[in-house]
Amino acid sequence: MxxxxxxxxxxxxxxxxxxxxxxxxxxxxxxxxxxxxxxxxxxxxxxxxxxxxxxxxxxxxxxxxxxxxxxxxxxxxxxxxxxxxxxxxxxxxxxxxxxxxxxxxxxxxxxxxxxxxxxxxxxxxxxxxxxxxxxxxxxxxxPRDFDFKHGAMLLSLSESLSAARNFGVGPGKDVLIFGAGPMGTAVATYCRMLGAASVVMVDGQEDRLENAVRVAKVCGTVNFLKQDVSGALAGKLFDVAIDAVGLSSVVIQASQYLKPYGVVGSMGVLKNNDLLVDVSRLKNNTRLHMLNFPYGEYDVMDENIRYIQEGKVRPEDYxxxxxxxxxxxxxxxxxxxxxxxxxxxxxxx
Missing domain, CATH: 3.90.180.10 (Medium-chain alcohol dehydrogenases, catalytic domain)
Structure with missing residues (x-):
């Protein structure tokens, strides 16, 4: 039986x-x-x-x-x-x-x-x-002594590390992230670890923005329910802008804050009734990088395990x-x- x-x-x-x-x-x-x-x-x-x-x-x-x-x-x-x-x-x-x-x-x-x-x-x-x-x-x-709770976070964390690398984040880059949930905050953490010059987070929930400051050490936050995003950014432009929410409208919005040749990265899971991005509304002279399917996450897992073992990344923060x-x-x-x-x-x- x-x-x-x-x-x-x-x-x-x-x-x-x-x-x-x-x-x-x-x-x-x-x-x-x-x-x-x-x-x-x-x-x-x-x-x-x-x-x-x-x-x-x-x-x-x-x-x-x-x-x-x-x-x-x-x-x-x-x-x-x-x-x-x-x-x-x-x-x-x-x-x-x-x-x-x-x-x-x-x-x-x-x-x-x-x-x-x-x-x-x-x-x-x-x-x-x-x-x-x-x-x-x-x-x-x-590893055999790897906490099971840490294991339950490892895939998400590795998807976030691979996303930051796939979007071209590196030393001196300015990064704007929409969505301070667990994935957005994790991506912000890895952007800082990869040497980003600045990371700014946009969300509508104050406690999540505060968590992003504490965990990812982001340089600035914008609460879109209390502030006008364009006004709060005061003309600052970014090399990479990431949609960690999963809305085509956010992809369009994020592109407006890019420098010439900048990358808007779509990593939030788009719904099956929101799969079309009107590329004519993207900012001119920018690039769209679709990453709704994680790519390369298994290639960075051993690296991420080391970060966790060394205390550089704390899964419980996410x-x-x-x-x-x-x-x-x-x-x-x-x-x-x-x-x-x-x-x-x-x-x-």
Missing amino acids: TKTMKAVAVTGPNKVKIVHDVPVPECTDYEVLLKIHYCGFCNGSDLNIIRGTLSEEEGMQPYPTILGHEGTGEVVDVGKKVRYIKKGDRFIHNNLRPDVGNGYSKTYGGMAEYGLAADHKAMLEDGFTTGELPFYKKFHQV YSHILPLEEIEKAMDMVIRREALKVLLKIAE
Whole structure:
């Protein structure tokens, strides 16, 4: 008889619940089974999945679908041909297969009691090609003493570091960021670490702006609900302007504050009814860099792990609440109401 587990399922637009009939995946020869301890709730993708506003191109699968892509756990079982992974090893971004079983799909399947990773090194040694590797660049091993809560933040933090690099942030650059949520604040942190001359943050929530000053050491803030953005910036122009909100209107607005040849970076998750950017409204002689799909995040994870171990980056600065998995609806409501910066869901001890 197939063992089952609890997971978070989205059963329709704005309908999310805990289900207990999701099959526990069985690891094949080169796979390992992970017991999941925490999973982050993504303020962008997860909300769009729940609302039904994530596009198919970004991975949306039919309802009912298992939610989550920020899980972290430890190996509890290994396939018979696994050589380089042992029980007790820790990983982030657990996986389920596309056909989860019992009628469930996955988008992206991390909010479950168990998940999968694979021994890619052994597979390559045994003659498999990169294209045959399961879950390629969809998980990453972390040190055995790496805090599971830190693991639940590592993907978001690495997406933010890679975004700052992809947008060309470096020494002497002036950067403007719209959105002081967890991703915007993390991007601001890495912009400063990469040597940006100045980083200015725009948001409508004062406590988030204050957090950005404390955590990312941004040089200035603008509360657009209390201030006119153009007036507050007083003519200052930027090399890079980043939309960390996920609105095409913000992409257009951000471009207006660029220097000639400047880059407006779109990294917020655009909704499926807001996918068109009228490029005629972008500021002349500027460039649009679309990054709604993260790129290169797995390439910087070991670097980010070092930053965390050295205390240069504190994952706890980018989330505000930890709730049990069973309180997924409360977590969702807190994020929608902006009462939480970010929520981690606790799945197991």
